[in-house]
Amino acid sequence: MKTILYIIQKEFKQIFRNKGMLPIIFVLPIVQLVILSNAATFEVKNIKFGYIDNDHTSTSRALIEKFNASTYFNVLTDFSSERLASSEMLKGHVDVILEIPQYFERDFQKEKHSNLGVTINAIDGAAAGVENVYVTQIIQRFNQNIKIDVFQVSDKQIQPISIETIPLFWYNKTLNYKTFMVPGILVLLVTMITLFLSGMNIVREKEIGTLEQINVTPIKKSQFIIGKLFPFWVIGMGLLTVGLTLAKLIFNVPMIGSLPLLYLYTSIYILVILGIGLFISNFTDTQQQAMFIAWFFTVIFILMSGLFTPIESMPKWAQTITEFNPIKYFVEVMRMVMLKGANLSDITPMLIKTTLYAFIMNGLAVRSYKKTN
Numbered sequence: 001m002k003t004i005l006y007i008i009q010k011e012f013k014q015i016f017r018n019k020g021m022l023p024i025i026f027v028l029p030i031v032q033l034v035i036l037s038n039a040a041t042f043e044v045k046n047i048k049f050g051y052i053d054n055d056h057t058s059t060s061r062a063l064i065e066k067f068n069a070s071t072y073f074n075v076l077t078d079f080s081s082e083r084l085a086s087s088e089m090l091k092g093h094v095d096v097i098l099e100i101p102q103y104f105e106r107d108f109q110k111e112k113h114s115n116l117g118v119t120i121n122a123i124d125g126a127a128a129g130v131e132n133v134y135v136t137q138i139i140q141r142f143n144q145n146i147k148i149d150v151f152q153v154s155d156k157q158i159q160p161i162s163i164e165t166i167p168l169f170w171y172n173k174t175l176n177y178k179t180f181m182v183p184g185i186l187v188l189l190v191t192m193i194t195l196f197l198s199g200m201n202i203v204r205e206k207e208i209g210t211l212e213q214i215n216v217t218p219i220k221k222s223q224f225i226i227g228k229l230f231p232f233w234v235i236g237m238g239l240l241t242v243g244l245t246l247a248k249l250i251f252n253v254p255m256i257g258s259l260p261l262l263y264l265y266t267s268i269y270i271l272v273i274l275g276i277g278l279f280i281s282n283f284t285d286t287q288q289q290a291m292f293i294a295w296f297f298t299v300i301f302i303l304m305s306g307l308f309t310p311i312e313s314m315p316k317w318a319q320t321i322t323e324f325n326p327i328k329y330f331v332e333v334m335r336m337v338m339l340k341g342a343n344l345s346d347i348t349p350m351l352i353k354t355t356l357y358a359f360i361m362n363g364l365a366v367r368s369y370k371k372t373n
Helices: 002-017 021-039 058-069 082-090 104-110 125-150 177-208 210-215 221-249 259-281 287-303 316-322 326-340 344-368
Strands: 047-053 073-078 096-100 117-120
Touching: 002 221, 021 177, 021 221, 047 058, 047 082, 058 073, 058 096, 058 104, 058 125, 082 096, 082 117, 096 125, 117 125, 177 221, 177 259, 177 287, 177 326, 221 259, 221 344, 259 287, 259 326, 259 344, 287 326, 326 344
Parallel strands: 047 073, 047 096
Antiparallel strands: 096 117
16 A cells, blocks of 8 residues: 555656646646637538629518528628629638529519529538528528518408417527537546546656666556556546536536536546556557557547537447447536436446446556566
8 A cells, every 4th residue: 555655646746747747737628628618619600691682672671681680690792693692602702692583572472472592602511501591590580571561361361370389498598509518528628638648657657767667666566557547537537627617617507417426427437548548558669659549549439429429410330339439428427417417327327338448448458567578
């Protein structure tokens, strides 16, 4: 026990003595959480909107005004021709083009219907889909309003039935995308910092030659590994504390669930990450190698964790692979506990899988570590 405490004490001194490591631990996570939480969003705003008004009537102007009043569209200009509008879209100066045909108002009054042309820049397919929804909603609302003004319904006719839906949003009443992203980005930071620091720390011992000196001592392999990894376990828990504090103070993310439950799961999850870091360090000789391999697997884990894209939208084979992704379970637990108020029984399946993952990864890491070359 004294040997483990001595190694832990030594590691803490070495960490705080390394001036290059201190900003990585304490400054970068804060900056990254603040920046990424504001930048990582799928909300589409400030859509560059142009239109071709071939009708020039009060109805066409009213429709354009609907887009101008929307907070999502930035109405730029009235194009005189379709060729000019297409040229501006090719240059990237406009995202959506609305073409109002000639006799738009007359056809609406006489024929009871009219057509509109909408051209959307679909290089970014996801953004184009959202923009199409925005355009459709505005046109539908305009269509409902104009029916009252244009269609003269007599008393003998049956009045059109209007159905109004009142949505009720659970867990994120304001539909704030940061409420959804901040817990996931916090998972990302805790994972990356603990993985990189733990892996690079042991490899650094190899580079400077101190690891060989430790290996010839009578220190047991288990004592050495516990002493080496425990400081980074503490750092990971500290990062979670800092992240939760910033999430509440800066982004006002709700924390409905039990924080002790969240810390319990995180304490086990960090053991998984530390085991992966140790396992990587056992097969690398330089910090650059450890960083490259760690980053390779981290990118795959992050992109397939459901942090940015829904797992349900992935192919079946990809969904099967995500069952072996520890980050997936941490993202689910973080959002379930913080936003839904999940209890222990709700996260028990993820907790069991993560605990099993921790035993497997640390077992492989300890088994692959060799005190003698």
